[in-house]
Amino acid sequence: MTLNVTQPCQEVDNVSSLSTGEEFITVAQLYYILLSICALTQVFSIGGVVTNVINIAVFVKLGFNETSNMSLLTLALSDLLSTILTLWGTLCITPGFSDAELPFLPTEIAQMTGAGLSMFVLRCTAWVTAFISFERCLCILIPLKVKKWITPKTTTAVLVAICITTIGPSIAVYWRWNFMWKFLPGRNATVLGAAVVDTPAVVLLDTVFNIIFGTIQPIVAFFTVLVCTVFLVVYLRRSSQWRKSMVSAGGEIAGGDNSSRFELKRNISRKEEKLVRMITSIANIFIVCYTPNTLMFLNMAIFPSFSLFGQHRNVFILLYLVSVLANSVSASVNIFIYYNMGTRYRNALRLMFHFDSEDSVK
Template sequence: MAGFIGNSLNIAVFVKLGFTEPSNISLIALAVSDLSCMMLSLWTTTGVLISFGDFILPFNPTNLSHVTVGGMLSFATRTIAWITAFISFERCLCILVPLKVKKIITPSSTLTAMIIIVALTFCPYFYAYFRFKFVWVFYPNLNTIILDIVPVDYFLRLEETIIVICGVIYPLLAFSIVLICTVFLVVQLKKISSWRKSVTSTVGQWGDKSGENSAPISPPAKDRLSHKEERLVKLVVVIAATFIVSSTPTCVMLLCNVVFEEFSVFGVYRRIYVVLAFMASLGQSVSGSVNILIYYNMASKFRSNLRQLLRLDRQEHQK
């Protein structure tokens, strides 16, 4: 529930802030993806919970939920990963080419990038809606006919390739980009902080000796960040770090799937699989729910607009 409310408020606030800032567009896309992921997870969980009950339904709830939203849920999680990778890379460009970044990263180019990310991420999962077909199956133990799904032979032959692309290459590549960009941003923030401390120290020393402030040496171009840009970089670092922590169990699962054949819910390593699956699901839920807290604490414009939206400022004035 926190994820639904939080991401809905995120979308409302960023829409209110407008689309003139490229970062707002990518953060709206991230919030929409998080909200979609929450909704799809709820539908999948509902199907699983119904299957545990003693209900005689005209369809198989677990299989139906898997077919209807299984591919879309994977698509949503991969989209979140790639949008986070784009946001992180965008901040790296602000440090590497600060004088050219406004020409490279514009609202239109950011919107185009979001559309490309969604399209490229969705295409491999499109096959999920053709790999199964609906059939009526007679269940002797229930003495009834139930609508169920069976795999299509043609798409079963493509499944291994699709799994490698969607289940291994896509998520691990996005995770690697986020990790590399985050490390780079942290290192650069430390350099900028060290340079500012050295400038302050130098100015103080010159002031003590001559009574005049000497003009400090200009920093390298990549260190010339405005305070606004620096705050945004710090915000992105926190978002990316949250994504890295929450996505680590998923990446470990993906690597184990490649290395160990028996790594599944039915295999030899089923206990480890279940633990990692639980941690991955929990991490995904937490990651999608805490962004509003990050924005509120680190973005003054977001905080003021959210308070206006919830009419908190008006309540304080009335008191």
């Protein structure tokens, strides 16, 4: 077995534009961009760790009588793991830390313990978001049947299957990369690094996995969320128009029984609408923040030279850093959506921190 040792971040030099062949970004420019993006990403990642720990505690406190809480808990767990891996990965490639005389090579170890694994966790986040959006669409289309289909048991099974099929294939990272001790003459020291396995079988297996789990899987998840979000937005608009028309009709209803019955229907509609609005907001943020990932996956599928070791590696690194920053932002802001749109979440959070609740706890 031939091991071809490489150092990913040291491979960078002047590259050509994807379309014209002219220089697009220099090493010096990439250095300062990398420094700025890594700093921002670490700030949002730290915030993501804190906010998702809070989210997990709140959803556990709320319980799992509602399947939506189970899905949102899984989303918070995925975001937490993603932000931890992102925080470690960006620290390893940050200029200064990566150049320090550590007992390991940060830029190489990050590929195996940070950057490589975080991409698989992000795919888990994508599919959990897709499932949440799709579940809400079913609740709108077939409200009577969906309660029989989507039970706590089936939701658990689906979420476990998503985690296995998205995070499980991360083992592929270790097919192509191995830990390896390296002697550095300049430091007169042996440090832990990584080596790339270039045997035909491993390269073929890595290629197949990249096509299935690195391109097709995340792109399908992205467009599933996109389609479901469009449907939910259309539903919200129609629901808003319906409620306005019912409010006008309600003023003409005579008798307490009819008025009470109408008020009950209107309250149920508002409760459903609030949940749909919350999920739509989560999906919208996901779409915006996951777009750089989707563009990166599409470019990798279309342009073979668009990779870490290809001709356009500088552009690849730049788009990858932007996507990592966007994902860290997405993972850290959901708490604000939950707090502003979820009454039960807000009550549980206020009680957890011993604040006086302004809403009635149900």
